[in-house]
Amino acid sequence: VASVGLGEAFDPVLTAARTGEAWAFQRLFEWLARPIAGYLRGTGVEDPDGTANEVFLRIFGAIERFEGSEERFRSWAFSIAHNLVIDERRRRSRRPTTAPLEAAPEPTVGGAEDAVLVALGDEHVQRLLAGLAPDQRDVVLLRIVADLSIEDTAAALGKSPGAVKALQHRAIATLRRQGAVSR
Amino acid sequence: MIGHDVDGGEMFEDHPELEAFAADLRQAAASAPAPRVGAALAAVLDGSMAPAPADITVPVGRRRRRRLDTRARLRLVLAGGVAAVVLLITAASGGLPDPAQRNVARFADHLGVDLPDGDGGEGTGHSDEDRPTPPTSTPPTAPPAGRSTTPSTSSNAVVPESVADADAVEDLRDGDDDPSTPGRAEEAPGQDNRPSDVPDRDDEKREELQPERPTSTTVDRGDPDSAVTRRTPTTLTPSSAARRGA
Numbered sequence: 001v002a003s004v005g006l007g008e009a010f011d012p013v014l015t016a017a018r019t020g021e022a023w024a025f026q027r028l029f030e031w032l033a034r035p036i037a038g039y040l041r042g043t044g045v046e047d048p049d050g051t052a053n054e055v056f057l058r059i060f061g062a063i064e065r066f067e068g069s070e071e072r073f074r075s076w077a078f079s080i081a082h083n084l085v086i087d088e089r090r091r092r093s094r095r096p097t098t099a100p101l102e103a104a105p106e107p108t109v110g111g112a113e114d115a116v117l118v119a120l121g122d123e124h125v126q127r128l129l130a131g132l133a134p135d136q137r138d139v140v141l142l143r144i145v146a147d148l149s150i151e152d153t154a155a156a157l158g159k160s161p162g163a164v165k166a167l168q169h170r171a172i173a174t175l176r177r178q179g180a181v182s183r
Numbered sequence: 184m185i186g187h188d189v190d191g192g193e194m195f196e197d198h199p200e201l202e203a204f205a206a207d208l209r210q211a212a213a214s215a216p217a218p219r220v221g222a223a224l225a226a227v228l229d230g231s232m233a234p235a236p237a238d239i240t241v242p243v244g245r246r247r248r249r250r251l252d253t254r255a256r257l258r259l260v261l262a263g264g265v266a267a268v269v270l271l272i273t274a275a276s277g278g279l280p281d282p283a284q285r286n287v288a289r290f291a292d293h294l295g296v297d298l299p300d301g302d303g304g305e306g307t308g309h310s311d312e313d314r315p316t317p318p319t320s321t322p323p324t325a326p327p328a329g330r331s332t333t334p335s336t337s338s339n340a341v342v343p344e345s346v347a348d349a350d351a352v353e354d355l356r357d358g359d360d361d362p363s364t365p366g367r368a369e370e371a372p373g374q375d376n377r378p379s380d381v382p383d384r385d386d387e388k389r390e391e392l393q394p395e396r397p398t399s400t401t402v403d404r405g406d407p408d409s410a411v412t413r414r415t416p417t418t419l420t421p422s423s424a425a426r427r428g429a
Contacts, residue, residue: 022230029228038212052218060227061237125207144205145212172198
């Protein structure tokens with residue numbers, strides 16, 4: 001998932017994307033599409049593909065105003081993805097889904113949100129992620145799936161690095177309690 | 184480099200037993216398919232449509248800049264506070280150049296702090312109200328008008344002006360020549376830059392009397408031949424205020 005960065009090509013790609021060059025948009029999409037989709041699937045959004053599309057449309061729509069390094073761009077992209085995740089969590093909390101009883105799916109691991117984690121494929125990973133609090137899960141996904149540093153994770157989540165470290169520490173403790181040890 | 188820390192450390196550096204979980208998570212995410220491209224995004228990617236302007240913030244750069252701004256502001260506030268304290272202490276000891284001393288004393292007077300104004304070491308003396316003690320012990324505080332102006336007495340009792348004057352005269356007669364008296368020892372050389380309209384004084388006598396001029400509310404209106412009567416403390420009069428304003 002950790003895609004290879006653009007490196008020295010980042011600046012010309014960013015410059016071209018600012019002027020609306022389609023090839024530059026494609027390079028940025030190829031670079032970040034899979035890690036962002038992986039992050040979105042891990043967070044359990046209902047439509048990770050549609051949300052990923054929305055993330056890139058927002059990135060391309062605001063790229064003119066972006067200034068910074070490749071790392072900052074990556075962190076910015078994940079912050080947009082995270083904001084969409086937060087929006088969906090709020091929508092979902094305000095609008096509980098209703099379905100006829102006969103249509104209700106069989107409960108899977110974890111809670112209601114965790115059925116989407118099946119998209120990640122590994123049941124063991126799904127169960128461990130489902131045991132984390134949402135903010136702890138965000139930190140773990142951004143740190144491992146998105147390959148962000150503590151600082152970039154903090155920027156993406158809108159938290160301080162210290163808060164991210166604390167969440168990471170609690171996530172690790174939870175994972176250990178759940179038996180997430182080497183198999 | 185997966186799950187690296189800010190300083191390059193691994194996320195599970197201290198928890199190698201969790202590396203398997205991290206590897207599983209990476210594998211699971213990597214094996215997931217790339218997102219399907221919708222019509223709108225496809226149009227942007229093939230150049231057939233320009234992306235619609237998105238009204239979103241750019242939180243990364245702005246956030247970091249804001250944090251730096253906060254630090255810079257904190258430094259500025261601290262530096263300003265230190266500078267203000269240093270300025271106040273220097274002004275309290277009368278160590279500033281006279282124009283600056285006058286300005287600082289005038290400003291401090293608005294805050295209720297009485298400082299020497301560089302005009303012979305006297306305070307501004309604009310207030311008739313009780314004033315708080317200045318932040319340093321070097322300058323004498325300005326006693327309110329109508330109260331005892333003798334610093335040697337600890338009483339703050341209100342006494343008539345005539346009594347206060349009499350006390351001051353008595354103190355002067357006692358001859359408080361102690362050179363260690365606060366105020367005198369603090370007096371910086373070359374501070375006697377009186378305005379030209381102030382009557383000339385006998386410098387030696389004036390230095391003797393310097394410790395006995397405790398307030399900014401006193402003005403010199405005495406007999407120039409008598410050290411006692413010349414330095415009789417009194418309250419600020421309209422004429423002296425006008426002269427000071429000039």
